[in-house]
Amino acid sequence: MTTTVNAMAATSATEPLTKTTIERRDVGPHDVAFDIKFAGICHSDIHTVKGEWGEPEYPVVAGHEIAGVVTEVGSDVTKYKVGDHVGVGCFVDSCRECDNCKAGLQQYCTGEGGMIGTYNATGKDGTPTYGGYSQAIVVDENYVLRIPDSIPLDKAAPLLCAGITLFSPLHHWGAGPDKKVAIIGLGGLGHMGVKIAHAMGAEVTVLSQSLKKMEDGLRLGADEYYATSDEDTFTKLAGKFDLIVNTVSANLDLAAYMGLLATDGTLVEVGAPEKPMELPFFPLAAQRRSLSGSMIGGIPETQEMLDFCAEHDITPEIEVIAADYVNEAYERVLASDVRYRFVIDTSTLQ
Ligand code: NAP
Numbered sequence: 001m002t003t004t005v006n007a008m009a010a011t012s013a014t015e016p017l018t019k020t021t022i023e024r025r026d027v028g029p030h031d032v033a034f035d036i037k038f039a040g041i042c043h044s045d046i047h048t049v050k051g052e053w054g055e056p057e058y059p060v061v062a063g064h065e066i067a068g069v070v071t072e073v074g075s076d077v078t079k080y081k082v083g084d085h086v087g088v089g090c091f092v093d094s095c096r097e098c099d100n101c102k103a104g105l106q107q108y109c110t111g112e113g114g115m116i117g118t119y120n121a122t123g124k125d126g127t128p129t130y131g132g133y134s135q136a137i138v139v140d141e142n143y144v145l146r147i148p149d150s151i152p153l154d155k156a157a158p159l160l161c162a163g164i165t166l167f168s169p170l171h172h173w174g175a176g177p178d179k180k181v182a183i184i185g186l187g188g189l190g191h192m193g194v195k196i197a198h199a200m201g202a203e204v205t206v207l208s209q210s211l212k213k214m215e216d217g218l219r220l221g222a223d224e225y226y227a228t229s230d231e232d233t234f235t236k237l238a239g240k241f242d243l244i245v246n247t248v249s250a251n252l253d254l255a256a257y258m259g260l261l262a263t264d265g266t267l268v269e270v271g272a273p274e275k276p277m278e279l280p281f282f283p284l285a286a287q288r289r290s291l292s293g294s295m296i297g298g299i300p301e302t303q304e305m306l307d308f309c310a311e312h313d314i315t316p317e318i319e320v321i322a323a324d325y326v327n328e329a330y331e332r333v334l335a336s337d338v339r340y341r342f343v344i345d346t347s348t349l350q
């Protein structure tokens, strides 16, 4: 027995997303079922749907920034009860046995197959996983997050990917007072990076393609804002930053950005461009700089991020949309015309 729910699905790389129905499994002893209220649109949804990271398994029901209200819990569930506000991010399970899983770094699970993605993956029951562009979902309680009461569900959704993807590297590389941090790209991820790094006490600079969004950037917590289309930016800021987080979805001239790092500085790549990244030797080695990457965050750190955001009153800037606006929203994300996260009101899937 399963439950049928409405969803928005992609059936190919080129056709628009359309309304469909999917099945959700019955609630097992360790499962939490919840009504999805809101689902954020991450640029990763678009990369996946368009086959930019390889051919996905169609139909794809994307969405890994999911927030909702618990409707049923399994007999052995201890963490959640009906009515709780909960969320799910980029994965819904993992091996639970490898060192990383045991350490709460489920996103880096080294067990067979690694973490199980919220969509475009195969669940432990052998059925395809479908994401948040849908009315309801059933997830093991260990992969569900608690949304603090002070964060409304529409604004909570983007924290489950955009929020944690920036919180984790900022935390890991010690963003804080006396640290100069730059965020490349003021989109969904980038604007969360500005807010979180500012709340951690760092001096924050935005590196955007133009100065169009400068007023927003400064309001969100940036101390400085520069256009990367201006060559002078790279001379002015040479050797300045302890930490740079690159959130750009396209390939950039990494060598130019490495030059902005101080001695021993680190550039963390979180943007996931389609083509391989290129970096010559000297801008990297000259100042003992590091190039690193980071992927979302584990369950404990995601909960820590949600609680941090509640404590510091941090929420994303969102534009709530109806489900049938998804295709237009995708076009606007691709045109960098998003301020700063589209969130689907899933009640419009009725
Ligand atoms: P987004 O909202 O589209 O933001 C990306 C921003 O990058 C844009 O707003 C734009 O900012 C800048 N940009 C876009 N195209 C550019 C270009 N050709 N040249 C220079 N700058 C450009 O996307 P997002 O949802 O934040 O996601 C960003 C990337 O992170 C995607 O590749 C996504 O797949 C990846 N991602 C990775 C993780 C992870 O765990 N590592 C998690 C989530 C997403 P400006 O207008 O300010 O220049």
Ligand code: ZN
Binding pocket: 042, 043, 044, 045, 064, 090, 161, 162
């Ligand atoms: Zn994402």
Ligand code: ZN
Binding pocket: 094, 095, 096, 097, 098, 099, 100, 101, 102, 106, 108, 109, 110, 111
């Ligand atoms: Zn594992």
